[in-house]
Amino acid sequence: MDAVKQFDLAQLTVREVNQYLHHELSGSGAARVEILHPDGMHSIAAGLDADVAVDIMGHAGYFIAGMNKRASVTIHGNVGWSVAENIMSGVVRVKGHASESAAASGHGGLVVIEGNASSRCGISMKGCDIVVGGSVGHFSAFMAQAGTLLVCGDTGPNLGDSLYEAVIYVRCTMHCVGADSREEPLEAADEAEVARLLSAAGMEFSPREFKKVASARSLYHWNADVHQEY
Amino acid sequence: MCGIVGLLLKNRAWHEQLGELATPMLQCMSTRGADSCGLAVFHRPLPLEKRRFSLYVADRDYDWQSFHAGFSSGTGGDARLESRFNHATEVTATPEADVRGWLRRSHPDVHLLSVGRVIDIFKDEGRPEEIAERFGFRDLQGTHAVGHTRMATESAVSPAHAHPFSAGQDFCLVHNGSLSNPYSVRRRLERRGIAFETDNDTEAGCRFLEWRMREGDTLEQAIEKSFRVLDGFYTFLMATADKMVLVRDPFACKPAVVAETADYVAVSSEFRSLAHLPGIREADVYEPAPEQIYSWTLSSNLTSRN
Numbered sequence: 001m002d003a004v005k006q007f008d009l010a011q012l013t014v015r016e017v018n019q020y021l022h023h024e025l026s027g028s029g030a031a032r033v034e035i036l037h038p039d040g041m042h043s044i045a046a047g048l049d050a051d052v053a054v055d056i057m058g059h060a061g062y063f064i065a066g067m068n069k070r071a072s073v074t075i076h077g078n079v080g081w082s083v084a085e086n087i088m089s090g091v092v093r094v095k096g097h098a099s100e101s102a103a104a105s106g107h108g109g110l111v112v113i114e115g116n117a118s119s120r121c122g123i124s125m126k127g128c129d130i131v132v133g134g135s136v137g138h139f140s141a142f143m144a145q146a147g148t149l150l151v152c153g154d155t156g157p158n159l160g161d162s163l164y165e166a167v168i169y170v171r172c173t174m175h176c177v178g179a180d181s182r183e184e185p186l187e188a189a190d191e192a193e194v195a196r197l198l199s200a201a202g203m204e205f206s207p208r209e210f211k212k213v214a215s216a217r218s219l220y221h222w223n224a225d226v227h228q229e230y
Numbered sequence: 231m232c233g234i235v236g237l238l239l240k241n242r243a244w245h246e247q248l249g250e251l252a253t254p255m256l257q258c259m260s261t262r263g264a265d266s267c268g269l270a271v272f273h274r275p276l277p278l279e280k281r282r283f284s285l286y287v288a289d290r291d292y293d294w295q296s297f298h299a300g301f302s303s304g305t306g307g308d309a310r311l312e313s314r315f316n317h318a319t320e321v322t323a324t325p326e327a328d329v330r331g332w333l334r335r336s337h338p339d340v341h342l343l344s345v346g347r348v349i350d351i352f353k354d355e356g357r358p359e360e361i362a363e364r365f366g367f368r369d370l371q372g373t374h375a376v377g378h379t380r381m382a383t384e385s386a387v388s389p390a391h392a393h394p395f396s397a398g399q400d401f402c403l404v405h406n407g408s409l410s411n412p413y414s415v416r417r418r419l420e421r422r423g424i425a426f427e428t429d430n431d432t433e434a435g436c437r438f439l440e441w442r443m444r445e446g447d448t449l450e451q452a453i454e455k456s457f458r459v460l461d462g463f464y465t466f467l468m469a470t471a472d473k474m475v476l477v478r479d480p481f482a483c484k485p486a487v488v489a490e491t492a493d494y495v496a497v498s499s500e501f502r503s504l505a506h507l508p509g510i511r512e513a514d515v516y517e518p519a520p521e522q523i524y525s526w527t528l529s530s531n532l533t534s535r536n
Contacts, residue, residue, distance in 0.1 A: 040502030059515065063504050078515055080501060081485060099517050100482065118517050119482050137482070138520060 005030040010037040014044055025050050040080065040212070045073050062099075065092045068109060084111045087128050091117065100137070103130045105109075112201045119156070122149045125166055131201035140166050150197045152205055160213050169194050169214040171205060179220040184212045231381045232393075232406040233259025233499045234486070236467045238374035238474040238526050241493035245274075249370030253362050255296075255496070256377040258503035259359040262406075263381035266392035267361045268353025270402040270469060273372045275373060276321065276408060281399070283320045283329055284343040284351045286389060290316045291366075297337065302310040304332045317352050326399070327442045341390065346400030348372075348471045353392040366405050373528055376469045378404035385430045395433050397440035400471040405432040406484045406499055407463035415459060435460055439468070450523050453477055467497055484519035489513040495526045 005028065007017045017035060025033070032053045038044055042061035045054045048071040056064065059077035069088045076098035087106040094102075097115035104120065106128030111123075116134035120142060127146040135153035142158070144166030154173045160166075161178025168181075169190070177183065186194075186208070194207035235255040239245055242526045248271065256269060276282065289381045294313035298320070307324035324327070324346050333340055344351040352365045362368070378393035384389055387399035394402040409415070415438055420426065424437055438459060442452035449470060463483040468475045476497055478486055489496045489504050491513045496504050504510055518524050 039505035040500060042502075058511070059501050059505070061500060077498070080487075097516070099485070099487070120521065139481075 003030060004032045004034060006034045006036065008036040009044070013040050016045065017044065021045060021050070021052075025052060036146075038077070042080070045071070048073070049178055059096070067134065068092055078115070083128065087111060095163065097134070098119055103128055106130070110200055116153065122147075122166070125149065129197055129200070131197050132203075133203060135172070141166055141223070142178070148197060150194060151211070152203060160215070162219060163213075163215040165215065169210040170213065172213065173208050174213070177213055181213050181214050182216045184214050186210060186212045231262050231377040234377070234406050234465060234467045235259055235498070235503060235505070236374070236376045236469065236474050236476070236497040238495045238528065239493065240495070244493060245297040245373060248369050248372045248375055248501035249368045252375045253367040253379065254506050255498055255503045256367065256379065257359050257362055259499060262499055263379035264357055265382055265387045266352065266353065266355045266380040266389070267358035267378065268392045268394050268397070268404075269362075269367055269370075269375055269393040270349055270351045271345070271370045271375045272469060272471065273350065273373045275471065277435045278347075280321055281321045281323075281326065281345055281347060282347070282350055283322070284419065285320065286343050286353070287316050287317045287339060288340040288389070292316055292356055293495040294318045297340070300336060304336055305329055307490065309347065314366055316354070317365055321348055331394050344396040344402065346471065349396065349401060349402060350401045351394055351396055353389060353394065355387055355389050355392060363510070371418075374469055374474050376402060376404055376467055376474065384408045390428050391430045393432060395430070395436040397531045398436045398444060401438065401440055401468070402445070403466055404469045405435060406465045407479065409435060409460055409462035409464065411461040413486070418513045431462070435464070435466065449473065449475055450525055465499070474526050476523070476524040478516055478518055478520050480521040486518050487515065488518055489515045
């Protein structure tokens with residue numbers, strides 16, 4: 001079998017390609033799969049659980065590489081909403097921009113957006129790492145529970161609103177942080193973590209340029225004295 | 231869920247292909263809404279005194295020729311008819327109030343969809359693919375077009391509830407989302423004598439913006455005011471005689487994507503419906519930010535992002 005398998009979405013449906021990736025890929029010997037003409041279609045390479053590299057050659061739609069396990073998926077273009085949502089492991093890399101809710105609810109693995117990500121990037125993330133080369137939109141890392149969001153550009157309003165234990169690093173301007181998230185000093189361990197993520201994403205910045213945002217943990221417990229005015 | 235699309239052609243040489251380019255955009259978005267569909271198309275302007283009256287009737291075998299004979303004698307003007315199945319356009323110099331009065335008296339079954347020097351609106355209940363085919367969207371020519379595929383969530387499925395909505399002249403709006411305070415907006419406008427045709431939330435938004443423009447605001451100023459008045463989720467795509475304007479609610483709950491080249495500005499709910507456009511691979515493709523007004527004007531041949 002060829003080491004590289006090619007599919008053209010101008011000829012096949014997303015379902016046919018995904019069924020190959022889910023069922024026929026293992027045992028085929030293919031180490032790399034190339035998907036042509038994604039043309040904004042949804043759910044391409046969603047639900048993978050295989051040691052394979054998938055290259056999507058153009059702009060793609062919603063839910064690309066959702067629920068990814070082990071696979072390394074690269075999108076050579078922009079993606080729509082919810083790329084790599086609920087990622088478990090592996091790497092999802094977007095060479096262009098990502099629309100809303102990138103890596104939403106991600107449990108593990110690494111998501112790299114080389115361009116900008118839009119609103120609600122990393123919403124409810126549960127342990128994945130996210131590196132954004134550009135900027136992120138409003139309410140990014142909303143209610144993020146675990147993992148790290150690293151933003152090399154600016155962040156939109158209400159960053160890390162109602163944050164749990166996820167940590168955010170921001171290189172440029174923060175518009176404002178959300179309820180119960182706050183800037184904290186960048187310590188040696190943080191610099192090491194930033195360096196690790198930058199290296200994994202292949203981005204060259206000095207870890208010292210980054211600011212750290214984490215939870216103030218004041219929303220963790222019910223406080224009867226504040227009359228619900230948080 | 232609904233689908234919205236818009237295409238403004240900067241390149242005059244492409245005006246003959248407006249329908250050819252915009253129809254696949256609209257049909258592709260039938261996956262976001264398949265209960266109704268509509269398209270507003272903006273033609274080259276008529277002479278100053280003339281107006282296009284876009285008309286809808288339920289009966290697809292309607293006898294437009296006898297309607298036209300009555301229209302010409304009843305409104306006392308020299309009218310020209312264009313008709314296709316259950317849609318027709320009368321072009322006449324007869325004032326709008328006289329046409330409305332005649333329609334009310336003589337043809338209460340015929341619904342007036344839009345009035346203006348450039349605008350024509352087509353809409354109906356049913357599958358977008360079928361509606362586009364029936365009304366011949368692919369053959370439409372013009373400068374810009376705005377379309378909608380509807381999946382109703384807040385009011386009835388009917389031809390009158392389909393988008394685009396129009397108020398005043400040469401203005402229309404399509405909406406993906408739902409407003410949460412349309413009735414309070416409506417009561418506020420009705421006190422000023424503004425009449426409504428449906429109980430649809432989008433009509434409240436459309437009439438609010440048109441009322442502000444009649445009061446002297448530009449469309450952009452009217453939208454600024456609407457941020458404080460309209461509550462709910464929306465991506466609004468609007469068009470006037472020489473403009474296409476896009477805005478998303480402050481939370482950006484509903485999607486939109488823009489693609490710009492030297493030849494056109496295209497807007498859609500999803501990139502998928504833009505993928506067939508010429509030069510799309512080299513286009514500047516971006517997502518509009520929440521609560522920002524994106525406005526593209528025809529006459530200057532320049533686009534501006536505010």
